[in-house]
Amino acid sequence: MESQLADRLITPVWYHPTLGLLAGGLIAIAELRNLAVFIAALLVYAVGCGVLVSSYRRLTGVWVSGMRRGPAGRISIQLVGTLYVIAGLAALLGLAAGVPGAFLAGGVVAFVAVVVLGRRFDDALRRELRDES
């Protein structure tokens, strides 16, 4: 049953790049140093994540939270931690040290991190489900 489920959990190719664009865009938009624009981006991020989740559910018919026990869950935590570190470093360099383009660079790195770790999460999840069966 779990093995059958693992075959079903095929994340659409656009899922992680879109999530990466949302997360990376949120960091990159801070480059404008405009609070109103940042709040608007935060709203776009929240709505975008909601749309992504419901699209995933509609396509696969299931929902698996990233915060689960096991190797896949550890990759999720790693991803969240990486995004916090990227955002923190970008803020440190951009706001405290005044390095131009720090948020933009942070956004690009965040995009790559989401795509790479997101795909790793999928692989780990499928492996977990197959091992359980």
Place this chain on the structure above:
Amino acid sequence: MRRARPVFDEIVHAPNRLQICALLAAVDSADFATVRDSLGVADSVVSKHVRVLQETGYVSIRKATVGSRVRTSLALTASGHRAYDGHVAALRALVDVQPGSGVHHASDVRR
């Protein structure tokens, strides 16, 4: 991960219900249609078994309207997870597939 105490559960044991629980134990939630397709049975069969699981408090049901369609999603509750894990442990104990697990006799399984 903590090993579940083997407890044979007659509600979970019915083949279709065992398959429903196995599927739901692996995910956070699954659509009714996904469960039905995975089992390869009719809507009415899934409905009947899900109702039993819901009445026992093992499965929760959520309905959401998406466009003009109602989507029903199913999830295993905390007690459902406990019952399923315990039942799987009981089945393992019964067939004694895990030497060294500490359970070597069918009488070790609680009903």
